[in-house]
Amino acid sequence: MIDFFIKVKQQKAQNLPFVLYRKPNDIKLFGFFQNSDHLYFAENFGESGFIFAPFEGSQMILIPKNQSVKWEELITSFEENQDSDFSDTEDLQAKEHFEKLVQKGIDAIAKGTLKKVVLSRKEIVDVSNFDLVSIFEKLIQSYPTAFCYCWFHPKIGLWMGATPERLLKAKNNKFYTMALAGTQKLKGSAEVVWEKKEMEEQQFVTDFILDNLKNLTSEESVSSPYTIQAGSLAHIKTDIEGVIKENSSLKEVVSVLHPTPAVCGLPKELAKDFILENEGYDREYYTGFLGELNKEGFKKEELKTDLYVNLRCMQIKIASEPAMTKAHLYMGCGITVDSIPEKEWRESVNKSVTMKKILDLEQ
Numbered sequence: 250m251i252d253f254f255i256k257v258k259q260q261k262a263q264n265l266p267f268v269l270y271r272k273p274n275d276i277k278l279f280g281f282f283q284n285s286d287h288l289y290f291a292e293n294f295g296e297s298g299f300i301f302a303p304f305e306g307s308q309m310i311l312i313p314k315n316q317s318v319k320w321e322e323l324i325t326s327f328e329e330n331q332d333s334d335f336s337d338t339e340d341l342q343a344k345e346h347f348e349k350l351v352q353k354g355i356d357a358i359a360k361g362t363l364k365k366v367v368l369s370r371k372e373i374v375d376v377s378n379f380d381l382v383s384i385f386e387k388l389i390q391s392y393p394t395a396f397c398y399c400w401f402h403p404k405i406g407l408w409m410g411a412t413p414e415r416l417l418k419a420k421n422n423k424f425y426t427m428a429l430a431g432t433q434k435l436k437g438s439a440e441v442v443w444e445k446k447e448m449e450e451q452q453f454v455t456d457f458i459l460d461n462l463k464n465l466t467s468e469e470s471v472s473s474p475y476t477i478q479a480g481s482l483a484h485i486k487t488d489i490e491g492v493i494k495e496n497s498s499l500k501e502v503v504s505v506l507h508p509t510p511a512v513c514g515l516p517k518e519l520a521k522d523f524i525l526e527n528e529g530y531d532r533e534y535y536t537g538f539l540g541e542l543n544k545e546g547f548k549k550e551e552l553k554t555d556l557y558v559n560l561r562c563m564q565i566k567i568a569s570e571p572a573m574t575k576a577h578l579y580m581g582c583g584i585t586v587d588s589i590p591e592k593e594w595r596e597s598v599n600k601s602v603t604m605k606k607i608l609d610l611e612q
Contacts, residue, residue, distance in 0.1 A: 253322040254382045256282060261381060261401065266312055268299045270398040270540075271324065271389045272555070278389070280320040281312045286403050289313050294500035297543040300556070301400055301408075304508055304532040305525065310402065311542070324389065343370065347597065348590035351582070353527060358586045365453050366514035366523050369581030370597060371530050376574045376608055379565065385409065388607050392480055396557040398539065408534055410562030411603060413479035416506055416538045419554040420546065422493045424466065424502065428454040429477075429511050430583055431485040434599050441476045441483045446587035448474070451485040453585075454510040457517070458489055461505045465497040479561075480603055499554060503538075512536035512558060512581065534559055535579035561603040578604050 257280070260267045266283040281299045291300050291309040298317065302309040347370050354366045385399045392411035401407045418425040431447035443451075451474055459469065469491035477486045493502055513536070514520025524532075540556040564577040580597040582588075 250278065250322050250325055253278065253280065253320060256280070256320060257382060264403045266402040268301070268312055268398060268400045269385060270299075270396065273394050273396055276324045278322045278324055280322075281314070282318040282320065283312050284316055284318070287316070288402065288404050289316065291542060294498065294503065294542065297545070297552075299400075299540065300542045301402075301405075301534060301539045302507070302537045303534050304512070304536040305521070310405065312402075314544075340372075343372065344594050346370075347594050350527060350529075351584055351588060351590040351593045354523070354584040355586060355588055355590070357523060358584065363520055363523060364515040365450060365510060365583060365585050366520045367510075367512050367536075367581050367583050368524065368593075369528060369532065369535070369579060371535075372578045372580070372601060374576050374578060374605070374608070375572075376565070376576045377572055379567065379574045381407075384607055391607060392603070394477075395479060395561070396540070400539065407565040407567065408559075408562060409565065409604075409607075410559060411480070411607075412557050412560040412562065413477070413482075413484060414509075414511065414558040414560055416509065416540075416556040416558050417503060417554065418556070419493070419499060419502075421552060422495070423490070424493055425488070425490040426458060426506060427489060428458055428487040428509075429484050430454045431483075432582070432596050432600065433483050435478065435481050435483050443476075443485060444587075446585050447485060449587075450583045450585055451487065453515050455487045455489070457510045457515055458506065462489075462491070462502065465502055465505065466491045466493055468492045482599060482603075503556065507538055507558075508536055509558060511583065512560070514584075532579065533564070535562055535564075536560065536581065561600065563604045563608075576604065576608055 260282050269280045271278050289311045291311040296311055298311045298313040300311050350368050354368050357363050389397045395411035395413050397411045399409045414429045415427055430451040472488040474485050474487045476483050537559045538556050539559055542554055543552045546553050566575045568574050578601055580600040582593040582596050
């Protein structure tokens with residue numbers, strides 16, 4: 250992989266856009282290296298390349314296949330690094346602020362305004378001696394079951410992440426998506442038991458997806474909910490698949506799914522309004538989506554799209570002085586009427602470990 254990472258360093262030194270990514274449980278590393286610093290956008294989802302879309306807004310950035318050098322490389326070594334115990338120094342002011350935000354969400358749900366809302370926070374940490382290649386190598390080794398990526402555009406910034414959630418996978422007119430909700434920290438080999446609040450949250454997500462896709466798709470099939478592992482965390486997952494109707498489009502299906510109830514809430518528009526009015530910061534590309542758009546398959550007439558929700562991610566703000574480089578970490582929690590603010594804070598702290606581990610910020 251030496252040549253691959255030399256190319257990465259050269260691209261970054263020239264301040265040109267690129268993306269590196271590794272799909273879940275895969276041994277292949279992919280890269281798109283754009284030839285110029287032009288800012289391209291996905292307009293109608295007929296384009297081919299790598300898409301990077303925000304939580305809110307229509308500016309979906311594209312690294313186009315026809316304007317990039319594409320690179321594939323086998324990962325030569327592969328050993329999963331286990332999450333170690335993490336003891337975080339409590340930021341009491343941040344804790345108080347987030348718990349008040351969660352309580353505000355609970356109150357809105359209790360009034361009947363919302364069924365569920367996903368509330369998040371941002372944490373800014375200092376990063377010393379940041380090295381893009383070594384951090385990304387650690388990311389793909391630590392989280393083999395996640396979609397791991399490093400995305401850079403000089404006009405937007407540098408983002409990295411390891412997300413457990415797929416938004417949509419499509420091959421021509423066939424599609425697959427998932428409902429993902431609930432989070433708890435794994436405790437050795439102990440059986441994972443889900444509470445009523447978490448099971449209800451999962452059902453909200455599943456019902457929303459099915460109800461909103463019914464006019465665009467056919468032949469849907471749905472799995473029973475089951476537990477999956479993502480690093481040291483467990484989630485509830487339901488698989489959903491079907492066929493996109495001839496008079497429907499990929500863009501319409503994506504617009505229905507994004508943002509999912511797992512990152513926004515229900516009803517979707519009311520939950521999004523609540524988030525934008527109350528969170529107090531701009532999520533930017535956190536809880537947006539990213540991935541391959543219309544990648545050519547083995548057969549030329551076969552087009553594949555593979556999109557993921559941008560969770561467990563960070564934005565790196567590189568400074569001219571290495572000691573001043575900072576990482577902006579993003580964590581969110583699904584809030585229902587049964588939520589407890591202190592528990593939601595603890596869940597957000599657990600989620601922050603995903604990126605803190607990669608940055609060697611464990612204490």
